[in-house]
Amino acid sequence: MEHQSYIISPEHGWIIIAGLSVLWIGLGYYWGRRAKSMDGYMLAGRRVGLALGTATVMATWVTSNTTMLAPQFALELGIWGMIAYSTAALGLLLFAPLAARIRRLMPRGYTSGDFIRLRYGKPAWVLFLLISIFYGFIWLISMGMAGGILMNAIAGIPYEIGMSVILFVCVAYTLFGGLYAVIGTDYVQSVLILIGIVIIGVAVFQLVDFGTVYADLSTDKPMLLNALLPASIMAVFNNLLFGVGEVFHSNVWWSRVFAMSQKAGRRAYLIGGLIWLPVPVAAGFIALSSGSIGINITRPDMVGPLVAANVLGQAGAIVVFMVFFCSLASSLDSLLASTSDLITQDIYKKMIKPQASEAQLRKASSRIVLGLGFVAWIVCLPRIGTLADVLFFAGPLVASTIWPIATGLFWRKANARGAIAGMIAGSVTGLVFYFVVGWYSASLIGAATSMIVVVLFTYLFPGTFEWHKLDEKTAASNA
Amino acid sequence: MQFPELFVEIMIMVSLGLISVSVIVLIVLLIVDFVKQRVW
Numbered sequence: 167m168e169h170q171s172y173i174i175s176p177e178h179g180w181i182i183i184a185g186l187s188v189l190w191i192g193l194g195y196y197w198g199r200r201a202k203s204m205d206g207y208m209l210a211g212r213r214v215g216l217a218l219g220t221a222t223v224m225a226t227w228v229t230s231n232t233t234m235l236a237p238q239f240a241l242e243l244g245i246w247g248m249i250a251y252s253t254a255a256l257g258l259l260l261f262a263p264l265a266a267r268i269r270r271l272m273p274r275g276y277t278s279g280d281f282i283r284l285r286y287g288k289p290a291w292v293l294f295l296l297i298s299i300f301y302g303f304i305w306l307i308s309m310g311m312a313g314g315i316l317m318n319a320i321a322g323i324p325y326e327i328g329m330s331v332i333l334f335v336c337v338a339y340t341l342f343g344g345l346y347a348v349i350g351t352d353y354v355q356s357v358l359i360l361i362g363i364v365i366i367g368v369a370v371f372q373l374v375d376f377g378t379v380y381a382d383l384s385t386d387k388p389m390l391l392n393a394l395l396p397a398s399i400m401a402v403f404n405n406l407l408f409g410v411g412e413v414f415h416s417n418v419w420w421s422r423v424f425a426m427s428q429k430a431g432r433r434a435y436l437i438g439g440l441i442w443l444p445v446p447v448a449a450g451f452i453a454l455s456s457g458s459i460g461i462n463i464t465r466p467d468m469v470g471p472l473v474a475a476n477v478l479g480q481a482g483a484i485v486v487f488m489v490f491f492c493s494l495a496s497s498l499d500s501l502l503a504s505t506s507d508l509i510t511q512d513i514y515k516k517m518i519k520p521q522a523s524e525a526q527l528r529k530a531s532s533r534i535v536l537g538l539g540f541v542a543w544i545v546c547l548p549r550i551g552t553l554a555d556v557l558f559f560a561g562p563l564v565a566s567t568i569w570p571i572a573t574g575l576f577w578r579k580a581n582a583r584g585a586i587a588g589m590i591a592g593s594v595t596g597l598v599f600y601f602v603v604g605w606y607s608a609s610l611i612g613a614a615t616s617m618i619v620v621v622l623f624t625y626l627f628p629g630t631f632e633w634h635k636l637d638e639k640t641a642a643s644n645a
Numbered sequence: 646m647q648f649p650e651l652f653v654e655i656m657i658m659v660s661l662g663l664i665s666v667s668v669i670v671l672i673v674l675l676i677v678d679f680v681k682q683r684v685w
Contacts, residue, residue, distance in 0.1 A: 200685065215683040217674035224667075245648045245656075346685075353675070360668045367661045376657075380650045391647040427683070437674075441667040444660035451657045 173475040173483040179321025182484065183328075186491050187335040190351050191342070194499075197350035198343015204524045207344035207531065208276060208507050209425040214349055216434055219426045222349045223258060223438030225356035225496035226418060228445055229305075233363075233493050234312060235557075236446035237453035237470030239401070241463065244383075244390030244454075246398030251446035253402055254409030258439030261413045265423045266432040267575050271636040277504075278420035278571075279512035284636050285574045286582040293589055295512055297567060298415055301560045302505040306538065308557050309498045310546040316490045319468050320475065320483055329546050332491070336498040337539035340506075341532055345425055348499045355492040360441075362489035366474045366482060367448045373477050374455045382458045390454065401606040404561070408609040411564035414571045417504040452477075506534040558605035562596020562612030569613070569620040577624065578631050584623025592616030 201207040214222075232251070239247030272281065278298065283291040310329050317328025339347050383390050392398075413419045423431050453469040461476055463469050471490065475483035510531040515522055522530070569592075570585035596612025678684045 211685060213683070213685055215678040215685065217671065217678040218684060220674060221671055224671075245653055353671070357668060357671055360664050360671075364661055364665050364668070367657070367664075371657065371661070376654055377650065380653065384647065388647065391653075393646045393648050437670070441664075441670070444663040447656060447660040448664055451653075451660075 173472075174321050174480060174487065176322045178480075178484070179317060179323050179487065182487055183317070183323075183331060183491065186488065186495075187331070189354075190335055190495055191339045193351050193354065194339025194343045194347030196343075198339070198347040200346045201344045204527055204531075206346065207528060208503075208510075209421060210345040210349050212425060212427070214422075214426045214430065216430045216437075218349050218353050219422065219430045219434030220437045220441070221356040222352035222422060222496075222500075223419075223434055224441045225352040225359060225493070226422075226500045227254070227258060227413075227438070227442050228356070228359050228493050229309065229312075229497040232446060233449050233490060234316070234467045234470060236450035237473070238466045239446070240390075240450040240453040241456065241466055241469045243398040243401055244387075244392065244395065246393075246395055246402060247390075248447045248450040250398065250401040250405045251450060252443055253406035254412075254446070255439045255443040256406055257409035257411075257413035258435050258442060260410055261419060262432045262435035262439070264414070264572070264575055265426075265435050268420065268423050269426070269428055269431050271575070271633055272424070273637060274639050275424050275636070276421075276511045277508050278415060278417045279508055279516075280638065281420070281571070281574070281636065282585075283512070283516070284638060285631065286570070286585045290570070290582050290585045290589070291512070293586060294415070294567065294570075295508070297563045297589065297593070298417060299505065299508060301412070301564050302416065302418070302501055302508070303538075303542070304557065304560045306498065306501045306505065306542045307545050309494055309501065310542050311549065312490075313494045313498075314546065314549065315465075315468065316471065316487075316494070319465075320471055320487050320490075325549055326547060330543060332494055332498065333539050333543050333546070336495055336502060337535060340499045340502045341535050344531075345421065345503050348503045349422075349425065351499065352496050355496040358492045359489050359496070360445075362485045362492070363445060363448050365485050366452065366478065366489070369482065370452045370455065370474065370477050374459060376455075379455045379458045383454060386457055397604075397606055400610065404606045404608065404610045407565050407568070407613040408558070408561040411561070411566070411568045411609060411613060415564050415567035417508045418500050421504045421507055502535050502538055505538055506531050509534050509538075558608065559600065561605065561609040562600060563593045565596060565609040565613035566590075566592025566616040569617045573620055573624065578633075579624050579628040580620065580631070581623060581627050581629035583627055584620045587623055588616040588620035591619045 282294040313332035314325040314329030317323040318325045573580035592612040595615040596608045599611040600608035
């Protein structure tokens with residue numbers, strides 16, 4: 167793969183990295199000046215409008231995993247692979263009605279942990295935090311690794327240096343401006359990502375004869391065109407449930423609900439989901455042509471950038487590089503901010519220092535962003551596994567949280583015992599399937615088990631939850 | 646049974662078309678929010 171590592175020179179790579187880094191840090195600093203209070207720093211003032219709301223939802227969901235794994239899915243699972251990845255959009259679409267309800271029930275909420283604590287009590291809350299922080303960290307690592315891998319493969323920049331730079335840039339502007347900086351830069355990044363994907367997709371579609379690609383696939387890899395490939399069809403449901411689990415539980419998405427105005431939340435998730443839906447197909451299909459244009463793929467997760475760069479030359483490589491840098495930054499900054507919020511609010515404030523002042527919380531939040539960046543950097547240094555290995559391991563864990571959250575928001579009878587049992591049973595059975603059967607079954611089994619357990623416990627031990635308890639300050643003043 | 650070539654080709658073209666429209670939608674939404682002073 168060495169000859170492919172220098173598709174653009176390291177000098178050109180550094181120029182792009184430097185330009186985008188200065189832009190993100192500058193914009194982050196500019197927008198971050200609005201963050202005068204803790205609500206401003208953590209939740210961008212709670213009045214984010216539809217445009218920025220939609221863009222941040224879309225950009226955060228277009229991770230480097232989307233632009234690297236969607237082509238890998240197409241390469242390994244064919245047409246169903248692209249469709250499977252697209253089903254992750256349902257996570258955003260199904261979260262839209264939840265967003266409206268969350269904002270109504272918790273007008274002063276901060277994190278997804280707040281909901282679990284108020285709805286199900288401390289044991290369920292601790293379990294949920296373990297899953298959520300573990301997942302957030304795995305996602306953060308996969309992004310950091312992706313940054314290093316990309317810069318190495320496209321521009322020949324050493325993995326350790328590329329990974330360090332992307333982490334440093336995102337930590338810097340998230341530190342300066344909190345969620346204001348994150349959401350503001352997400353808008354610019356989402357527009358650049360979409361334009362880049364269209365440029366690459368249209369160019370590859372024009373330059374590579376699709377009839378030839380289809381004929382070559384029919385001859386050499388007919389499995390990829392198979393409409394009835396069992397593993398791929400299972401991957402559709404697995405990816406769908408993984409996506410739903412990721413969105414339903416993660417504070418990345420809850421913090422955006424709390425940040426958006428009452429009217430914008432539901433619509434932003436709906437429009438963001440619809441915009442995201444075609445992205446995996448547009449980003450993934452180019453991998454199908456790798457055989458026809460004779461590219462030797464040694465790392466499946468690099469197939470997308472390698473095909474684009476080989477077909478489009480320097481210009482294509484530069485566009486790919488920019489798309490990746492934007493998608494990495496838009497997800498990394500969100501993860502840093504929301505995971506830091508979760509640790510600041512749910513662990514530091516609720517468990518360690520309940521009387522902490524706003525200034526102390528802000529200081530703690532900044533230190534946690536720095537700490538997360540540093541720990542992620544340490545873990546990313548040894549280049550381990552492929553992105554899919556790292557990410558899908560967390561799939562059954564997050565899928566097990568879907569039902570405790572969905573039933574907890576809409577079903578008064580849902581109770582703590584069911585939520586805890588559902589998360590444990592779903593995670594354990596999902597992980598067993600992950601190791602025994604394969605990654606493509608883990609989330610599906612985890613979510614199904616959790617659903618059965620939660621519903622069973624709800625009927626066996628029906629609760630009588632009062633919704634007003636979710637509005638913590640009102641509930642406290644009434645008490 | 647294979648996915649027909651035409652189906653795959655249309656799926657790709659529709660996806661690229663939708664993404665192009667999305668860029669315009671995002672820009673229009675920002676202009677509307679800006680005019681109505683509800684960007685943040």
